[in-house]
Amino acid sequence: MAEHIRIGDVAPRVHYAADGAQTVFIFPFPIFQVADMEVRVDGRVAASGYAVRGAGASEGGSVVFAKAPHAGSMVALRRRMVIARNSDFQPNGLLRANTLNDDLDRQVAAMQEFRDDTGSMLRANPGEAPTGLVLPDRMARANRVLGFDSLGNATAFTREEGVLRVPQVGAIARTVADKMGEVLSARDFGAMGDGISDDGPALQAAMNAAAGTGKYLLIGEGSFRTTMPLLLPGAAPGMTMRGVILYAGPGGHAALTLGDGAGARNAAELYKGLRVQRATLSDWVDEADIGILLRNLDASNVEIRQVEGFTIGIRTQGVERGFEDSTLQLGRIVDNRIGLDIHCETAAAWNNSIRYIGGHFANSSATHPTKDRFGVRFSCAPGAYPRHNAHLFIGPGFELQRQGTPGTVAAIPFLLEAGDERGIIARGVRMEQCSPFVARHTGGANDCVYEISYVGTYAFTGTAIDYTASATRAGGTVVPLHQAAAAQGAPRLVAAAENVRQRAFRQTIDTSGGIGFEQMAVLSGNPAGPPGNLTGFAFAGLTLFTLNADTVGIPTSRGLAFVVDCSECKEFFIAAEGSELRPVVMQFDAKENVLAEASPALLSNMNTVWAGSPSFCWEGNANLDSLVGGLAINKLQRVTLHANARFAAIGVRGGTAGAVLKALRLYCSPMYAPAVIYGGSRKWGVREYTTSDAGWVVPALAPGASATRDVTLPGVRQGDFVQAAFAKPSGFQNGGVVFHASVGGTDGADQVRVTAQNISGGSIAVDAGTLFLRATKPRI
Incomplete structure (x- = not known):
């Protein structure tokens, strides 16, 4: 080398944070030869994949990688020489300066490495007096x-x-x-967490010790395989899992049970990071095959990160005592037939007031493709307490795999089959590959709201509730937010009779002395026949109504209803002002034939009763103004029609002999604009009838002479107000001819006689033109 290497006061180590692109890394300290350089990536020695440049240079050199270390990795370059002396000076021999310098340089370099090593050691402060820091024998x-x-x-x-x-x-x-001993660890009892050893006995011993000492239990990192079901008694204050329990035990058991059963109260428990997997996928037949069973928790907090492969992933259970006032944070709940089962086991148990945060309920497409699956189920054992109430879900996601389009199996997020659930609220629901229902109700569930934020199709698929034949209440409301969030707060008014009394008029089409109401059909509780279709059941006017100054008295044998086209819209909301009024619903198919008991209509806050023949209607089992526990909740009634219905009459009848009606309104979702059916080709709901006759040629009329013509006007009766007008194709009619109209015919039905009279002093030729007639029923 041109100049002998110099060892400066430079630390023999340098660190870099790689960015994924840099391949050249500088080291500022000298090395004697390439073998003196130690390269580490993320703490591990790299034996190859790089070249060292600058050996023998005082200013150091560089390490060039063939492939850039990945972004975020730590690169360490360190001088690491072999401590050995390879030279020896001979007595009386020639002492060469370079050889001596090389030896001294190596000694200095070795001392720098030693100082660098000892700099990170645990050692006494130099200012302290010497102490005994030698390890005991x-x-x-x-x-x-x-x-x-x-x-x-x-x-x-x-x-x-x-x-x-x-x-x-x-x-x-x-x-x-x-x-x-503050926290017990499963490894303290021999658990290995290697995924191979049977850690069941060790885990159970740790759980027993946690319960016996009242200590918190830690299950650390790793996969803890067990061939036996595990139970953490309620005396343990809680548990944290950093690893996963791999259940390889017998079927028909809960892999992990938390809390005591019977009448125990497990209060203020804390469970974090729970993960349970089944070693082999359940056959989805035995509902005793459960991943995590939580019993009798009260005021507790549970974090579940993963449950996979069971018939029931998670069950929250009240056993002779309540499961209540707790919060569950949910993670991956995958390949279970029922992801979360909210359950009561006995008549003395309950399951109320729980909050659920998150949760990804999913199944793979290959998992039991012929079997139904559900995200969340509300259930109870036979004879157990059925009224689960006040359950709030925030942001759950469902990807249940309906197996095809359309689906071949039920893949429904919520299944309510306990019978009497109340106040089930789900906000921000996400649905993909699910059935076109967010929920299925099989009993009397009430006050349930499902807010759908996303259904995977940017449409309203999934915004319905499936009411089975055993359902007794239409107790669910679905709020779809797709592209229409602002509209959800403004329900659509379908029909309104703000003052029913002022709508009354004389209507004698169906019976003498009948009373009709504008835009409304009159129903009879005992129609003759009975009729078989909409025209027969919807009367234009009937007797027995009492017309008070501002109200209408409705007997139990009469009803007033709006008739709607319900081909698309199946859910309506009825609001009535008055007293002793009973909601009624009649349904008809596409041919307007009446639907019988096999097609039930449901109400949201009361049960419906099938009236049977001859009235063929569904009616509430209570009056709208009757109190429930001192509250007027019966006034809040959603009407859910059967899927077979294409037309429906929705209204009220008298619940008692003294029933009085003031106002009646009908609403629906803003998604729909159903037509209200009255008038036109229908006989009910209209005061005014019109027709025209283009075939009358009025003869020439001498002074004082007249001509008559009889015109058929269906619906006109004696006592109706009738008017006539005449128009010629061109020119103007002489003002000396007037046209009079009166109800005619032998029985005064459907016939109007028009008289054209010349009231001038000269003859008038009227000739051909069009006759227009109008008849108006008198208000009463």
């Missing part, structure tokens, strides 16, 4: 804790001898055993 320190005595000398203690004090004001000294 091997046998003296075996199975003991290394510590320091009162003089600061290193010594070995048993767990009961050594004491520790937290460096804070007010802290007290505690033994090492006491400090280490």
Whole structure:
């Protein structure tokens, strides 16, 4: 070399954070030869994949990687020489300067490396007096804790001898055993976590110890395989899992049970990071095959990160006592037939007031493709308490795999089959590959709201509730937010009779002395026949109504209803003002034939009763103004029609002989604009009838002469107001001819006689033109 190497005061080590692109890394310290350079990436020695440049240079050199270390990795370059002397000076021999310098340079370099190594060691402060920091003998320190005595000398203690004090004001000294026993670890009892060993006995021993001592349990990193079901009793305050329990035990058991059953109350428990996987996928037949069973929790917090491969992933269970007032944070709930089962086991148990945050309920496309699956189920054992109430879900996601389009299996996020659920609220629901229903109700569930934020198709698929034949209430409301969030707060008014009394008029089409109501159909509780279709059941007017000054009295045998086209819209909301009014619903198919008992209509806050023949209607089992527990909740009634219905009459009848109606309104979702059916080709709901006759040629009329013509006007009756007008194709009719109209015919039905009279002093030729007629029913 041109100049002998110089060893400056430079640390023999340098560190870099790789960015994924840099391949050249500089080292500022000298090395004698390439073998002196040690290269580490993320702490591990790299034996190849790079070249070292600059060996023998005083200013250092560089390490060039063939492939840039990945972004975020740590690159360390360190001089690491072999400590050996390869030269020897001969007595009376020639002492060469370069040889001597090489030896001295190597010694300095070795001392720099030594200083660098010792710089990161645990050592005494140089300012302290010498202390005994030599380790005790091997046998003296075996199975003991290394510590320091009162003089600061290193010594070995048993767990009961050594004491520790937290460096804070007010802290007290505690033994090492006491400090280490604050939290129990499954590894303290022999659990391996290698995914191969059977850790079941060790895990259960740890759980028993946690319950026996009232200590918190830690299951550390790793895969803990068990061939036996595990139980953490409620006496343990909680558990944290950093690894996963791999269940390889018999079917028909809960892999992990938390909390005591029977009448125990497991309060203020804390479970974090729970992960349970089944070693082999369940056949989805036995509902006793459960991943995590939570029993009788109260005011507790549960974090579940993963449950996979069971018939029921998670079950929250009340057993002779309640499961209540707790919060569950949900993670991956995958390949279970029922992801979360909210359950009551006995008549003395309950499951109320729970909050659920998140949760990804999913199945792979290959998992049991012929079997139904559900995200969340509300259930109870036979005879157990069925009224689960106040359950709030925030942001759950469902990807249940309906197996095809359309689906071949039920893949529904919520299944309510306990029978009497109340206040089930789901906000921000995400649905993909699910059935076109967010929920299925099989009983009397009430006050349930499902807010759908995303359904995977940017459409309204999935915004319905599937009511089975056993359902007794239409107790669910679905709020689809797709592209229409602002509209959800403004329900559509379908029809309104703000003052029913002012809509009354004389209508004698169906019966003498009948009373009709504008835009409304009159229903009979005992129609003759009985009729078989909409025209037969929807009367234009009937007797027995009492017309008060501002209200209408409705007997139990009469009803008033709006008739709607429900081909698309199946859910309506009815609002009535009055007293002793009973909601009624009649349904008709596409041919307007009446639907019978096999096609039930449901209400949201009361059960419906099938009235049977001859009225063929569904009606509420209570009056709209009757109180429930002192509250007027019966006034809040959603009407859900059967899927077979294409037309429906929705209204009220008298619940008692003294029933009074003031106003009636009908609403629906803003998604729909159903037509209200009255008038036109229908006989009900209109006061005015019109027709025209283009075939009358009025003869020439002498002074005072007249001509008559009889015109058929269906619906006109004696006592109706009738008017006539005449128009010629061109020119103007002489004002000397007037046209009079009166109801004619032998029975005064459907016939109007028009008289054209010349009231002038001269003859008038009227000739051909069009006759227009209007008849108006009188208000009463």
